[in-house]
Amino acid sequence: MKLYISPASPFARKVRLVAHEAGLASRVEEIPTAVSPLKPNADLAKANPLMKLPTLVTDEGFALFDSPVICEYLDSLNAGRKLFPEAGAARWSALRQQAIADGILDAAISVRYQTALAPKALQWIDWQDGQRTKWRQGLDCLEADAQALQGEPTIGSLSVAATLAWLDFRYGADDWRKGRPALSGWFAVFSQRPSMLATPPTA
Template sequence: MKLMYAPQSPFARKVRIAAIELGLDDDIEMVLQAVAPAKENADYAANVNPLRKIPTLLLDDGRAIYDSSVICEYLDDLAGGGRIIPAPGPDRWDVLTQHALAQGMMEAAVLVRYETFLRPEEYRWPDYVDDQWDRIESGLDWFETHAKGLEGPANITHFALGCLLGYLDFRWPEADWREGRTRLTSWSGWVARRGSFKQTEPKDP
């Protein structure tokens, strides 16, 4: 299997962490793939992922699997199932819903990055950026006050939330998401000490 990825992508990091935690990382060849809005990438669109996004997992039989959530589900299945995504039952819906929240926060963070870094200055829309930050802040508050089982066995929600926090520190070290969030702050220390997180710290290619 080949994983099309970039070392700064929080979505690709989530998949890499899942692969390590499931003991599948040795079965996956990492292939650097540059992507960005307004970057044409015709070959990648035609042969790998028409959305031109990473991560994408290319199977040995030529099939492509995306997006990051589907890849995690595929890897969990390969590893026997129910390891990082609970089997059917109430826990499954809690974990998948919390994962959707963390995933949405990552999507908002990447949109902010594109809007503030890639988009030409004269076309930028500050209210849009503020709105995306507001969604991230609301999600952080939600995890600070409501999340159950943040220190339970590692699952797909932990990977997404840990990747989001790592991405915030990587791209906006000056934006202090820790302020007033003691539970998330101590949790982020716990997660950052895991080998899978240490091996995949974000960096620019």
């Protein structure tokens, strides 16, 4: 399988974490790929018309995206304990955690694109503040329900870990830990997992 990634991408990291936790890392060839909303990547477009990372091309040559779909595909090949709980409350809790983690990233990355790529005259501060509210409230929601992250890893906790690590990487000065002791305590322990140590974000 070929996995198109950027070493800085938190969505790609989520997939890489799943590959490690599912015992599939050796079957996934990581292909560093440059993307930007301002520079179409014609090569990546052959596999993913949205030109986003991560994109997975299976051994059969079928291209999969976006990260929740890729993660579920990898888990379907997982011979061990499943990372997507199969049914019931555990499943909906893990999928909800993934949705919150991905939503925080959608908000934070859109702000980063605007602050890093848009000219000063096009900075829309009220809109950025609105996105920051979404990501702050998402973190508060994870803090309130941090107990649900405990236990063996799932797609939910792996998504949350990829998101928190990226916030440290890109928005370290914002200090998401402040006022969130349960979430930061959980993350300190989870960060020591071999899958986390094997996939640090790099610029």
